Amino acid sequence: MVEEEGFRRYVAHIILWIGIAIVAFPVYIAIVASTQDNALIANGQMSLLPGGHFFKTYYQTIFIGTSGSTREPVGNMMLNSLVMALLIAVGKIAISIISAYAIVYFRFPFRMPIFWLIFITLMLPVEVRIYPTYKIVADLHMLDSYAGLSLPLIASATATLLFRQFFMTVPDELLEASRIDGAGPLRFFWDTLLPLSRTNMAALFVILFILGWNQYLWPLLITTRDDMQTIQIGIRKMITTTDALTEWPIVMATAVLAMLPPVFVVVAMQKLFVRGLVETEK
Amino acid sequence: MANVTLRNVRKTYPGGFEAIKGIDVDVGDGQFCVLVGPSGCGKSTLLRMVAGLETVTGGEIDIGGRVVNQIEPADRDIAMVFQNYALYPHMSVYNNMAYGLRNRGMAEAEIKTRVGEAARVLELSAMLERKPRQLSGGQRQRVAMGRAIVRQPKVFLFDEPLSNLDAKLRIAMRVEIRRLQRRLNTTSIYVTHDQLEAMTLADILVVMNGGQVEQVGNPLAIYQKPATTFVASFIGAPPMNLMSTRPDEIKSQLGGSAGEAGILGIRPEDFVITDQTPAGGVALPLTVEAIERVGAETFVYGSRAQEDQRVAATPGELPPGEVIVRLPGTEAPAIGQQIRVAAVRQKLHLFSGDGRKRLEA
Numbered sequence: 001m002v003e004e005e006g007f008r009r010y011v012a013h014i015i016l017w018i019g020i021a022i023v024a025f026p027v028y029i030a031i032v033a034s035t036q037d038n039a040l041i042a043n044g045q046m047s048l049l050p051g052g053h054f055f056k057t058y059y060q061t062i063f064i065g066t067s068g069s070t071r072e073p074v075g076n077m078m079l080n081s082l083v084m085a086l087l088i089a090v091g092k093i094a095i096s097i098i099s100a101y102a103i104v105y106f107r108f109p110f111r112m113p114i115f116w117l118i119f120i121t122l123m124l125p126v127e128v129r130i131y132p133t134y135k136i137v138a139d140l141h142m143l144d145s146y147a148g149l150s151l152p153l154i155a156s157a158t159a160t161l162l163f164r165q166f167f168m169t170v171p172d173e174l175l176e177a178s179r180i181d182g183a184g185p186l187r188f189f190w191d192t193l194l195p196l197s198r199t200n201m202a203a204l205f206v207i208l209f210i211l212g213w214n215q216y217l218w219p220l221l222i223t224t225r226d227d228m229q230t231i232q233i234g235i236r237k238m239i240t241t242t243d244a245l246t247e248w249p250i251v252m253a254t255a256v257l258a259m260l261p262p263v264f265v266v267v268a269m270q271k272l273f274v275r276g277l278v279e280t281e282k
Numbered sequence: 283m284a285n286v287t288l289r290n291v292r293k294t295y296p297g298g299f300e301a302i303k304g305i306d307v308d309v310g311d312g313q314f315c316v317l318v319g320p321s322g323c324g325k326s327t328l329l330r331m332v333a334g335l336e337t338v339t340g341g342e343i344d345i346g347g348r349v350v351n352q353i354e355p356a357d358r359d360i361a362m363v364f365q366n367y368a369l370y371p372h373m374s375v376y377n378n379m380a381y382g383l384r385n386r387g388m389a390e391a392e393i394k395t396r397v398g399e400a401a402r403v404l405e406l407s408a409m410l411e412r413k414p415r416q417l418s419g420g421q422r423q424r425v426a427m428g429r430a431i432v433r434q435p436k437v438f439l440f441d442e443p444l445s446n447l448d449a450k451l452r453i454a455m456r457v458e459i460r461r462l463q464r465r466l467n468t469t470s471i472y473v474t475h476d477q478l479e480a481m482t483l484a485d486i487l488v489v490m491n492g493g494q495v496e497q498v499g500n501p502l503a504i505y506q507k508p509a510t511t512f513v514a515s516f517i518g519a520p521p522m523n524l525m526s527t528r529p530d531e532i533k534s535q536l537g538g539s540a541g542e543a544g545i546l547g548i549r550p551e552d553f554v555i556t557d558q559t560p561a562g563g564v565a566l567p568l569t570v571e572a573i574e575r576v577g578a579e580t581f582v583y584g585s586r587a588q589e590d591q592r593v594a595a596t597p598g599e600l601p602p603g604e605v606i607v608r609l610p611g612t613e614a615p616a617i618g619q620q621i622r623v624a625a626v627r628q629k630l631h632l633f634s635g636d637g638r639k640r641l642e643a
Contacts, residue, residue, distance in 0.1 A: 173368035177336050177429075181382030182356035191381070193371040 027259070034058070034252035041248040053249060061253040066238050074254050077231040080149075082261060084219070084230060085212030087150035089205050092159050097197060100163035101189055105175065115164075126218050134221055144225045153211075153218065159204055166200050167193065194242045202272030212263045233257045283360075283437035284346030284469055286332065287309050291438050292340030293493075301327045303493040304341065306419045309486060312467040314460070317492035320482035320516070321430040326441055328490070329473045333362050346436050356385075360428035362439040367422045369414040375401075379428045393432075400428040403462070420451045428461070438463065440472040444479065458581055477517050478537070481505065489513045493533060511597060511637030514547045515545075520606045520611050522547045522631065524642060544641060547631035549583065550608040553623040554617075558617075562627030568605060582607040584621065 029048075033041060036051035042191070062075040102108075103115050126133060133152045142148030170193070177190040219230045235258060238251045266273070286309040293302035301324045309315040330336040330345055334355035342349050350358050359640040361382075369378050374627070376397055383393045400405045404424040414422055415592040423443065430438055444452045460483055463470050474480055480487055480501065487501040489512075497509040501517075508514035508522070515521040529545045548564065559565040568584030584605050607623050615621050 171368060173364045173366055173367060174370065176330075176333075176355075176367040177362070177364065177370075178331065178361050179335065179355045180360065181429075182385035183381070187385065192370055192372075198372075 018265060022187075027256075030252045030255050033071060034249050034256055036249055038245065038247055038249050040212060042245055043099050053150075055087070057249045057253050061250045061257065064236075066247050067244075070227060072226045072234065073258060074231065074250075076227060077234040077254075078227055078257060080146075080228060081213055081230040081232070081258075084147050084149045084215065084260070085209050087146060088153045088215075089208035091154040092156070092203055093201055095193075096157075096159035097201070098164050099160050101193065103160075104164055104167040105185070105188075118160050120154070120157075120159045121214055122161070123157070125196075126152060130217070130221070137222055143222050144228045148216075148222050149219055149228075149230075151213070153215065159208070162200065163197065164203065166197060170196060199272050199275045204267050204271050206265055206273045209265050213262055218228035232262050242270075285309060285344070286315075286346075286437055286469055286471065287344040288332075291328070291331065291339035291343060293324070293331060293336065293340060294339045295471065301493050302331070302363055305490075305495050307486075307488055307495065309469055309471060312469055313485040314463055314470045314472065314483055315486045315488060316480045316484035317460065317488045317490055318477060318516070319496075321475055323490045325473045325490050325491040329439055329441055329471060330436070332471060333360055336360050340596060344629060347521055351629060359436040360439055361433045361435040361437075362441065363426045363430050363443045365442040367414075367443075369425055369428040371414055374413060375413050375425050375428075378414065378425055379432050382429065382433055391596070396432045396434075397428070400431045403431070403459065404428050407423060415552070417449050420455065423447060423455055431462070435467065435625050438470040443472075444474075445476075449628040452479075459483065462477070462622070475503045477519060481517070485567055487517075489516060491516075507640065508547075508631065509640050511545055511547065511633050514631060516634070518549055520550050522549045523605045524633075524637075525605075526635070544635055545633040545637055547633060548625045548629065549631075550606040552625045552629035553609075554625075555607075555609065555613070555621055556624050557622060558628040559624055564604075565622060565624035566605060566610060567620065567622050567636075568607070568619060570615045570617050571604070572616055572617065575611065577615055578611045580609045580611055582609060582615060582625075 009096060014112045032048060032050050033046060034057050037053055040046055040051070048183040061073075061145060062078075063073050065071065065073045099118065103111060103118075137143060137148045137152060140148075155199065167179055173183070174192060178192055183191060214232060216236075219232055220236075223229050223233070231254065235254050237252060239246055288307045291302060291305045292300070294300045298605075299324050305328060307315070317328060318323045327336060331338050332345075333355065334350065336350045343351055343359060347359070370381065371380065379397045379400060380393045382394065397410070398407070401410055404427060406421065406424055409417065409421065414425065418427065421447075426443065440459070443547055444455050447455060456479055459472075472479075472483055474483075484501045486498060486505050488498050489504065490494040491512050497504055497513045497518075504513060505517055508517060513523060524545050524547045527544050546564070553566075556565075566584075566586055566588060568582075570582055570584050572583040574581040574583075584607060586605060588632060605623075609615075633639060634641060
């Protein structure tokens with residue numbers, strides 16, 4: 001990078017700070033609002049400084065929930081979201097790495113048609129196939145269950161494609177060396193391919209976890225029981241109240257809580273994530 | 283310890299392309315066999331067939347008295363060194379060498395002894411815990427060798443193992459490979475496109491071209507008596523000068539038996555600058571076009587005089603009419619100078635007109 005001199009450097013820094021402020025201000029507002037008294041917010045007199053209700057609000061949010069609209073502690077919603085996001089991320093990685101392995105390393109009849117079939121599902125996200133998918137899930141009695149929440153989202157091609165591309169860059173000689181070293185297909189997969197895919201898996205995990213965590217439409221459709229709702233649904237439900245005051249501190253606290261797991265995952269896996277996206281470690 | 287015998291081995295790809303067109307080679311116990319040829323001649327394919335990485339579509343491959351056509355690579359009792367080394371990037375040097383042994387269910391103590399011994403021989407003892415990416419090219423090459431050695435296989439297979447190294451290291455490793463192979467006395471098959479590597483390493487040299495064997499034999503014998511013009515121009519650097527000759531010349535001047543047009547070959551190193559024409563030999567007047575002085579020797583690129591065009595374009599690697607002459611490093615004719623070079627009768631090679639047959643004088 002070129003070192004800018006004096007004035008120009010300050011301009012650059014000011015622009016960056018403005019950008020940061022624009023991005024961070026709503027987050028700050030959410031945090032502040034979650035510590036204020038509800039009546040104050042409702043009156044439109046919310047201060048921009050943190051209030052004194054931090055512990056009270058968060059305790060109520062996590063363990064009790066709103067008094068009216070959702071009837072469910074947010075802690076439970078977070079657990080639901082977490083289970084769903086983890087199932088989607090882990091399930092998708094597991095399924096796609098195996099299918100990519102089959103497609104890249106094995107010659108079997110209809111290999112290419114099968115690959116294209118998987119590929120075509122890229123064009124059919126859940127939103128497009130929502131009715132048939134709902135019908136299937138309903139017929140399998142998976143409504144209001146973790147399986148129903150995660151399975152339809154696990155089946156998709158992006159991850160398979162990514163692993164396929166990665167496997168194709170792994171030199172053939174590694175497979176051949178493994179064969180000479182007496183490693184069968186499973187051994188090669190387990191001892192060589194999986195360790196090499198580590199960074200790719202980490203990158204995918206971050207992306208898929210956030211994708212799963214942020215699911216809205218699908219959970220909205222198939223969960224009806226209060227104890228199965230996810231945090232994204234919960235927030236939405238909290239805001240729309242018919243004849244009561246919206247409990248803004250709790251809504252804001254929920255929003256803040258909803259941000260935490262993705263942030264944690266990104267921070268924890270950042271190193272691997274970046275390496276998985278940019279580095280081809282061979 | 284084992285012989286490797288190839289009997290009429292063929293490889294036809296599903297598309298109908300015939301990569302290997304029937305090869306017979308017999309590598310004796312403990313011998314070092316080098317397959318050499320230009321790229322695309324099928325030498326690597328042949329090696330991979332011996333390894334079991336390519337299927338055999340015809341003929342038999344016999345390792346130590348056992349036909350291995352249908353046997354998995356792991357069960358053929360071979361070890362292979364790949365061109366790009368194919369080290370497992372995520373495993374330490376130790377584990378790279380131990381992996382194949384572990385897969386065979388060998389006891390950890392025995393593995394430790396074998397890897398330790400191989401590391402000592404290859405001077406890798408200090409870096410057993412390192413990952414391949416922390417090693418230099420030469421060290422990776424050693425690890426790849428080590429992985430082959432610890433197996434104590436019947437046969438070593440080398441697929442251009444030195445082509446990723448720089449020139450200096452290549453020579454050092456070449457010597458080392460030969461020394462190691464002599465010590466272990468393990469039958470080896472080595473693929474290369476570098477004729478110098480081939481000459482220096484081989485007990486038996488197999489010159490291949492277009493999926494066929496051009497000539498098999500002792501490297502020096504091949505150098506002295508190449509069977510075809512292809513071998514003549516491939517073995518030896520710079521390549522042999524090849525010129526077509528008229529039938530009457532073969533008969534009268536060179537004493538050949540055939541009454542047809544032939545090809546005359548003379549190695550650059552067999553010329554001397556002289557005014558005389560040796561009895562039965564050949565003399566060529568040349569105009570010096572370019573010279574290369576490399577210290578110990580001087581290469582002269584000359585064109586033949588116009589009236590001498592009877593010795594015309596040839597299947598060799600030289601442009602029509604150009605002749606390479608190797609002189610001692612002390613001599614250096616000026617560019618444009620006229621010189622006269624000659625070779626004695628014993629140094630002439632005579633081939634049939636299509637270059638497929640050597641005509642013995």
